[in-house]
Amino acid sequence: GDEQPVLRLANVESAYGPVKAIRGVSLQVRRGEIATVLGSNGSGKTTILKTISGIIDPLKGSVEFKGENITARDPAYIVQQGLSHVPEGREVFPLLSVRDNLAMGAYTRKDRDAVARDMEAVFSYFPILRERASQDAGLLSGGQQQMLSISRAIMAASEVILLDEPSLGLSPKLTKEIFEIVVRINRERGTTLLLVEQNANMALNAADYGYVLENGRIVMEDDCARLREKEDIKEFYLGMK
Numbered sequence: 001g002d003e004q005p006v007l008r009l010a011n012v013e014s015a016y017g018p019v020k021a022i023r024g025v026s027l028q029v030r031r032g033e034i035a036t037v038l039g040s041n042g043s044g045k046t047t048i049l050k051t052i053s054g055i056i057d058p059l060k061g062s063v064e065f066k067g068e069n070i071t072a073r074d075p076a077y078i079v080q081q082g083l084s085h086v087p088e089g090r091e092v093f094p095l096l097s098v099r100d101n102l103a104m105g106a107y108t109r110k111d112r113d114a115v116a117r118d119m120e121a122v123f124s125y126f127p128i129l130r131e132r133a134s135q136d137a138g139l140l141s142g143g144q145q146q147m148l149s150i151s152r153a154i155m156a157a158s159e160v161i162l163l164d165e166p167s168l169g170l171s172p173k174l175t176k177e178i179f180e181i182v183v184r185i186n187r188e189r190g191t192t193l194l195l196v197e198q199n200a201n202m203a204l205n206a207a208d209y210g211y212v213l214e215n216g217r218i219v220m221e222d223d224c225a226r227l228r229e230k231e232d233i234k235e236f237y238l239g240m241k
């Protein structure tokens, strides 16, 4: 339809000192979809997410969330508006229990009944987190920390979740499980996701719409069903030749 995208980047350029990491990046994410940015190591995927969530201020361009210009706003403000970032490496609070990590995600929310319902939802997606609710998060495996990190974004009542390389360091089996649950969260809760991945196969199967990033520039975009059929994608990203 003619609905405005929930997230829109226009001509974004971000750098680390003299090193330009992304240039002229424009992309849009529609409400309720899973979008993905594919690209090899160092292509700038993480930088896109950090620029959206306010960790990095761009040199040029703009980031709009729900029609509001949030370019270079404070990260805490952006989370408050309903946009959460699940970083590469997860970053749980290792000395807090699983339950307290989840509660931290919801600490600014006033509706305690809704928070309790979301806690139940999280435990239904990731039953292992219920089993380990009283244990320190630092004792969880890498995959379980990934689950906790995604769950914290749910606890923050996020409308949009930015997900950085959920497959990183996980076995193929666990990666598949995490992706299946990410898709369920999207379908059942209507949560919009922007997922960056080196694992193009998983990402193209889970997502609706995809962008391909090379050297900080978007070089291709299309519905994932179409991207999967493109010869360049098969050759360079799916390893099918």
Ligand code: ATP
Pocket (backbone or CB within 6 Å): 016, 019, 020, 021, 039, 040, 041, 042, 043, 044, 045, 046, 047, 048, 088, 198
């Ligand atoms: P990866 O999968 O390795 O995280 P990526 O696609 O997410 O790769 P970015 O992390 O966004 O890529 O990095 C883009 C470019 O910016 C790379 O050339 C990288 O070396 C550079 N870069 C990233 N972080 C920094 C930093 N803190 N200081 C300087 N250069 C950086």
